[in-house]
Amino acid sequence: MDEKLAIVLSYIQSGSVFMPFMFIAFHVLRQLLFIPVIVVCISGGILFGPVLGTIYSIIGLTLSNLCFYFIIGKFPKTRDKLFLLKDKLFGNHKPNSSQIAILRLLPFIHYYLLSFCLMESNKGIKHYLYVSFLTNIPLAFVYTVFGHSIANFSPTSLIIILVAIMFLLYLVRDRRNVVPWREFFRYRDKG
Known part of the structure; x- marks a missing residue:
């Protein structure tokens, strides 16, 4: 086993021209192997450095x-499960793209649930890909550049970061209140 790992590491360190393509393909295959997005982004920072690792991760996540x-x-049962999960997590509220970009920073929120929310709010593949690209930038940047540092944070600093992210989610929320027609006139008749 150690010999195989040594061969893979020496191949990576040799700087093969195909390594970026293999890394991007690994991002696409990651979903079939049930590997978290964060692990692949951190490994991109280790393999290619913070700048190229971030760029390759953004490309891979968008693909x-x-x-x-x-x-x-092609999988209506899975789509229905994601829809139920979305309703359970968000209720009637549809998160906007800024909120999705921030939620992607939280490792315990399902990546493809957020992609499903983007699909529902953006009609058409062109706009969906554009918004997916934009919402992947913070995720790829944070976990590629700061991946090693995050592992060394104390529990207190992690809690502070999570609270700051939740506050940021509150700040970028949609600030509109929708009152159903019947409810509006019911309150108006009473007053």
């Missing part, structure tokens, strides 16, 4: 979202 867009239509 992964493109595959998800086509695959989810």
